[in-house]
Amino acid sequence: MTEDETYLRARQLEVLTGIPEATWRWWAHVGYGPESFKLGPRRRVWKKSVVLAWIAEQEQRTTRGGQVA
Numbered sequence: 001m002t003e004d005e006t007y008l009r010a011r012q013l014e015v016l017t018g019i020p021e022a023t024w025r026w027w028a029h030v031g032y033g034p035e036s037f038k039l040g041p042r043r044r045v046w047k048k049s050v051v052l053a054w055i056a057e058q059e060q061r062t063t064r065g066g067q068v069a
Contacts, residue, residue: 007045017055 008016010024027033028044034054036046 006048007039008048008051009043009045013046013051016051 010021010028013019013024014021024033024046025044028036034046034051036044038044
């Protein structure tokens with residue numbers, strides 16, 4: 001793991017985004033949201049860089065307004 005690569009658990013993602021931990025777990029279960037993987041038999045993690053890229057993509061795809069008439 002490089003210095004700039006951090007692995008986050010669902011609880012940490014809740015703090016980062018305000019999206020509940022259970023939602024992150026559900027999204028991973030159904031294949032929605034940023035890619036995640038398991039470290040060991042039970043610990044699911046997300047790469048912080050992947051999560052931030054996914055958030056930026058969501059922002060770009062869903063931003064409305066901001067145009068001057």
